[in-house]
Amino acid sequence: MKLSNYFLPVQRNKPQEAQIISHQLMLQTGMINAEVSGIYSWLPLGLRVLKKVESFIRQGMEEIQCHELLMPTVQPAELWHKTGRYNVYGQETLRFLDRHNRELLYGPTNEDMVTEIFKRAIKSYKHLPCRLFQIQWKFRDEIRPRFGVMRGREFLMKDGYSFDLTPQQAEETYWLFLKTYVRIFAQMGLKVIPVKAPTGPIGGDLSHEFHIVADTGESTLYYDPEYDNLDLNQADAVDKLLDLYAAEEEMHDPSSHAEPVNQARGIEVGHIFHFGDKYTKVLDAAVANNDGKQVFPLGSSYGIGVGRLVAATIEANHDESGIKWPVQLAPFHIGLIALGVKDQNVLDQSTALYQKLSNLGLEVLFDDSDESPGSKFNRMDLIGLPYQLILGPKSLKNDEVEIKERVTGDRHTLSTESAILFLTDKLRAVMTTDRYD
RNA sequence: CGGGGCGUAGCGCAGCCUGGUAGCGCGCCUGGUUUGGGUCCAGGAGGUCGGAGGUUCGAAUCCUCUCGCCCCGACCA
Numbered sequence: 195m196k197l198s199n200y201f202l203p204v205q206r207n208k209p210q211e212a213q214i215i216s217h218q219l220m221l222q223t224g225m226i227n228a229e230v231s232g233i234y235s236w237l238p239l240g241l242r243v244l245k246k247v248e249s250f251i252r253q254g255m256e257e258i259q260c261h262e263l264l265m266p267t268v269q270p271a272e273l274w275h276k277t278g279r280y281n282v283y284g285q286e287t288l289r290f291l292d293r294h295n296r297e298l299l300y301g302p303t304n305e306d307m308v309t310e311i312f313k314r315a316i317k318s319y320k321h322l323p324c325r326l327f328q329i330q331w332k333f334r335d336e337i338r339p340r341f342g343v344m345r346g347r348e349f350l351m352k353d354g355y356s357f358d359l360t361p362q363q364a365e366e367t368y369w370l371f372l373k374t375y376v377r378i379f380a381q382m383g384l385k386v387i388p389v390k391a392p393t394g395p396i397g398g399d400l401s402h403e404f405h406i407v408a409d410t411g412e413s414t415l416y417y418d419p420e421y422d423n424l425d426l427n428q429a430d431a432v433d434k435l436l437d438l439y440a441a442e443e444e445m446h447d448p449s450s451h452a453e454p455v456n457q458a459r460g461i462e463v464g465h466i467f468h469f470g471d472k473y474t475k476v477l478d479a480a481v482a483n484n485d486g487k488q489v490f491p492l493g494s495s496y497g498i499g500v501g502r503l504v505a506a507t508i509e510a511n512h513d514e515s516g517i518k519w520p521v522q523l524a525p526f527h528i529g530l531i532a533l534g535v536k537d538q539n540v541l542d543q544s545t546a547l548y549q550k551l552s553n554l555g556l557e558v559l560f561d562d563s564d565e566s567p568g569s570k571f572n573r574m575d576l577i578g579l580p581y582q583l584i585l586g587p588k589s590l591k592n593d594e595v596e597i598k599e600r601v602t603g604d605r606h607t608l609s610t611e612s613a614i615l616f617l618t619d620k621l622r623a624v625m626t627t628d629r630y631d
Numbered sequence: 632c633g634g635g636g637c638g639u640a641g642c643g644c645a646g647c648c649u650g651g652u653a654g655c656g657c658g659c660c661u662g663g664u665u666u667g668g669g670u671c672c673a674g675g676a677g678g679u680c681g682g683a684g685g686u687u688c689g690a691a692u693c694c695u696c697u698c699g700c701c702c703c704g705a706c707c708a
Contacts, residue, residue: 203641205643205658206642206643206657206658207642207643207644208642208643209642209643210642210643211637211700212701213701222642228700230699231699231700231701285706286707302708303708334708336706336707337632337705337706337707338703338704338705340701340702349708351708352708353708403708412707462708465708497708498708499708500708501708502708503708531667533667534666534667535666536666537666564666565666565669566665566666566669566670567666567668567669567670568667568668568669568670569668569669569670570667570668570669572669573669575668584667586666586667587666588666588667589667596667
């Protein structure tokens with residue numbers, strides 16, 4: 195992507211309306227645009243990150259035979275009356291009438307509707323387990339929206355649902371999702387701690403929250419220090435993790451585990467619940483078991499706040515200069531900075547490099563603007579792409595380019611060819627031929 | 632909803648107390664200059680001072696009402 199053709203409204207001043215760092219940086223880098231309180235547009239740069247989060251989630255879900263569907267944002271209030279949740283959710287639910295005076299609402303979650311869909315389709319235990327998910331906009335009319343997309347009213351959520359025949363199977367499914375969640379987050383380059391959690395209005399008795407550790411987190415976590423030594427990309431790490439103590443403040447029980455225990459602030463980016471036959475029963479979604487008897491399948495739901503995850507990633511990965519994206523979620527992998535583009539040689543060389551890297555399946559943001567070096571460096575640091583590739587008349591004179599690693603600040607002076615090798619080596623895991631620019 | 636703060640150019644702000652018809656920095660446009668950490672110079676465009684009403688010869692400024700945004704609390708992916 196050439197910067198000269200891109201939509202990237204970076205602001206030099208910090209927007210004063212934002213208090214926490216992720217909100218500031220998202221506004222300042224032109225990832226999002228505030229529309230009304232708690233409702234945001236996702237601009238091209240932010241949308242790229244959002245889409246990447248989505249694709250990690252999709253992949254993880256499909257791996258455990260959880261299939262994507264898409265339910266509407268608008269639901270009939272009637273359905274919510276049937277499950278009794280119309281009043282439970284109360285003012286959080288945005289309600290309205292259509293022209294025929296039919297009561298509608300903007301869905302805050304979808305247990306009710308997905309159970310109806312399940313009911314219409316599944317009549318036999320032979321078709322269990324059944325696992326469905328969607329990535330869809332939700333609306334909860336929060337009393338006080340705050341912190342940008344972190345606690346917005348409209349938000350993008352992955353919501354998954356499972357139906358099983360027996361309690362044992364339902365519980366197995368629950369743990370399967372839990373492990374899958376840990377893996378999905380690890381693949382995104384994020385350290386997430388699953389903690390025991392209270393269940394809230396969705397109901398149920400088995401529940402975990404997934405937290406990214408960050409100082410600005412709204413929750414307090416307690417966890418076994420051993421957790422910090424786990425490499426979650428290792429095959430057996432997830433099993434080890436399940437043996438370690440971790441609890442959210444409300445569920446924390448100091449007497450139930452050995453000392454010592456770490457305490458940290460966490461941002462809740464996922465939440466899973468097992469609630470049994472709560473919805474299948476009330477909506478009469480029974481299936482035949484192998485005795486031909488009608489039984490109510492047991493359900494769980496599994497949420498990930500997709501937009502919040504983007505903000506939380508920034509909370510956990512930034513410095514004074516800006517964002518420090520993990521490569522997996524970075525809107526682009528490489529920021530190519532051409533210094534002195536009026537020099538034809540610089541322009542030619544950087545354009546050639548841009549094309550070469552793009553053809554290799556790397557996502558390159560090519561700063562081809564005619565601005566002063568400092569201005570370009572600062573903007574690139576702010577946006578926080580993992581690798582900066584810098585070339586100008588000075589370096590080209592020696593047939594060299596410079597690579598700066600955003601996270602560590604390390605710099606390497608290399609020949610063009612070595613630089614390409616360096617980058618393809620570092621970025622091999624995220625290289626793709628399926629790019630969208 | 633209770634408590635607090637703020638709405639003046641795209642962004643960040645000053646002016647308001649003590650009324651006299653709007654200013655600064657950045658950004659933007661033009662020309663030149665500079666090119667490895669927000670270059671420098673010159674010229675230029677851009678604002679019904681959130682909105683309505685009132686006081687006054689005169690309101691960004693004083694008064695009343697209203698809308699919006701942010702922060703703290705109750706609530707939460």
